[in-house]
Structures are given as C-alpha cells and as structure tokens.
Amino acid sequence: MVISDLPPLRSGWRTGLRRLGGAALDALLPPRCPACAALVLTEGTLCLDCFRTVTPIGAPLCHRCGLPFLHTGQGAPLPGDPSGHLHCARCVEGPPLYGRARAAWLYDDGSKRLVLPFKYGDRTELAGLLARHMAQAGRELLAEADLLLPVPLHRGRLLARRYNQAALLAARLARLSGKPWAPHLLRRARHTPKLAKLGAAERLVVLEGAFTLAPGGAARVAGRRVLLVDDVLTSGATVSACAAVLLAAGAAQVEVLAAARTPGPGMAEAG
Ligand SMILES: [Zn+2]
Numbered sequence: 336m337v338i339s340d341l342p343p344l345r346s347g348w349r350t351g352l353r354r355l356g357g358a359a360l361d362a363l364l365p366p367r368c369p370a371c372a373a374l375v376l377t378e379g380t381l382c383l384d385c386f387r388t389v390t391p392i393g394a395p396l397c398h399r400c401g402l403p404f405l406h407t408g409q410g411a412p413l414p415g416d417p418s419g420h421l422h423c424a425r426c427v428e429g430p431p432l433y434g435r436a437r438a439a440w441l442y443d444d445g446s447k448r449l450v451l452p453f454k455y456g457d458r459t460e461l462a463g464l465l466a467r468h469m470a471q472a473g474r475e476l477l478a479e480a481d482l483l484l485p486v487p488l489h490r491g492r493l494l495a496r497r498y499n500q501a502a503l504l505a506a507r508l509a510r511l512s513g514k515p516w517a518p519h520l521l522r523r524a525r526h527t528p529k530l531a532k533l534g535a536a537e538r539l540v541v542l543e544g545a546f547t548l549a550p551g552g553a554a555r556v557a558g559r560r561v562l563l564v565d566d567v568l569t570s571g572a573t574v575s576a577c578a579a580v581l582l583a584a585g586a587a588q589v590e591v592l593a594a595a596r597t598p599g600p601g602m603a604e605a606g
C-alpha cells in the first residue's frame with residue numbers, strides 16, 4: 336500500500352504515519368486486496384471476487400512443460416517410460432531443453448490484473464502474493480532445486496524499469512523455500528525484441544547468444560539443479576535459451592517456475 340491510497344488524513348498524521356513506515360501502517364490500517372483494494376482479512380491475500388477471476392493450474396497437465404489439459408483424457412505417456420506421466424503432443428514429439436515447467440496461473444484477464452501492474456506499474460509489493468502461489472504450484476521443483484536463478488533483464492531495460500520483476504520473485508521464493516538464489520549469475524548480454532510476434536525459427540535467431548554467465552558462473556552451476564524463475568511463460572523460447580547456457584556450463588538439470596503461463600496452442604487439442 337502506498338501513502339496516496341490512504342484515506343485523507345490531517346497533514347500531521349500523514350507525516351507521522353510516513354515516519355512509522357510500512358510495517359507499522361499495516362498494523363494500523365485494515366488489509367486490502369492487492370488487485371482491487373477491497374477489504375480482506377489477511378494482508379497480501381486476494382479478496383474472494385479476485386480469487387475467482389484467476390485460473391490456477393493443476394492436474395491434469397503435461398508433466399514436462401506444465402501445459403494444462405482440459406480433461407483427463409488428454410496427454411499420453413512417453414513410450415517406455417514406467418512412470419506413466421502424461422505429456423502433451425509437443426513434448427512427446429520433442430521435449431524442451433528444460434526439465435519441467437510449472438506456473439501458478441493461466442495468463443488470462445484475471446492474472447493480468449496482477450502480473451501487469453507488478454511488471455510494468457511499480458507494484459513490486461505484489462511479489463509476495465505471486466511467489467506464494469508459485470511456491471505452491473512449483474513445490475516439487477523447489478524441493479529438488481539447488482539454486483534459484485531469475486531470468487535476467489538487459490541492463491538498458493533494467494535502468495528504465497528500475498527492477499527485474501523475475502529477481503523479486505526469485506528472492507521471495509528463496510526466502511519461502513530456504514534455497515539459495517543468485518541475482519546476477521545469469522546475464523542478458525544484449526537487448527532482444529519482443530518475441531510474441533515472431534515464429535519459432537525467428538525466436539531462435541533473436542535469442543542466439545543473448546544470455547551468458549557472469550565470470551566464474553560456470554563453477555557455481557556445474558552439477559547443480561537450477562530452477563529458473565520468470566513472471567510469464569509464453570513460448571518457452573527465452574527459458575530454453577537460458578537452459579542451453581546453463582546446461583552447456585554443466586548444470587545437472589534446469590527447470591522453470593513462472594507466475595503465469597499462456598494456455599498454449601495445444602491446450603484444447605487431444606493428445
Ligand atoms: Zn480483489
């Protein structure tokens with residue numbers, strides 16, 4: 336909550352409250368829903384109406400890429416895989432470079448009301464709420480991870496935005512899970528254009544060489560199970576490019592945890 340959201344107060348009160356700081360304000364003022372500012376019982380939780388607008392991702396889903404299936408008849412086990420985990424058609428055909436990917440919510444109108452202000456609107460306090468939902472969706476991935484790495488922003492974009500939203504999420508997830516994280520180990524060597532309108536082949540070209548490791552970074556990822564953290568997972572091209580760098584440096588495994596993911600073209604298809 337920011338001071339400008341507060342009901343009008345006498346100026347002396349305002350100055351006093353400002354001096355008390357955020358934690359004290361939380362104790363004095365009733366908690367509000369971070370999406371719509373309705374009163375809620377617990378600080379940092381969504382009100383019932385906003386909770387209903389987000390779409391949590393749960394089973395059934397593709398064991399590999401986390402694509403949600405519409406019903407249990409979708410997906411197929413990999414030939415010869417005794418676990419019998421269901422995979423989407425794309426992952427049966429050619430699995431991604433990363434191991435598993437999971438996301439808390441579908442990237443739809445409901446989750447955009449939280450993710451977009453967090454990403455572009457300086458609403459950095461939303462990191463706590465998003466990370467808690469991510470920790471739930473990715474609890475198996477977090478349990479296995481040795482090191483959490485945020486998908487980096489290019490320095491130019493970081494200067495303009497002032498924060499890397501993926502790093503804020505990784506920091507929160509590290510605190511929740513007790514796992515170490517490293518904000519500057521993986522670097523974006525150059526600015527990349529928005530990938531949304533590019534085809535798969537163009538994305539590969541654009542992302543070629545876009546990510547590197549900081550000096551000495553290879554030693555820190557070698558043999559480690561790395562969990563990449565990002566806000567939104569779309570085509571998976573960005574995290575695949577990061578995974579390629581980490582695997583080449585000797586990472587034992589690279590998995591992905593995001594706040595939200597696009598439904599993907601295969602969501603409504605059988606298989
Ligand atoms: Zn609300």
Ligand SMILES: [Zn+2]
Nearest residue numbers: 397400423426
């Ligand atoms: Zn899949």
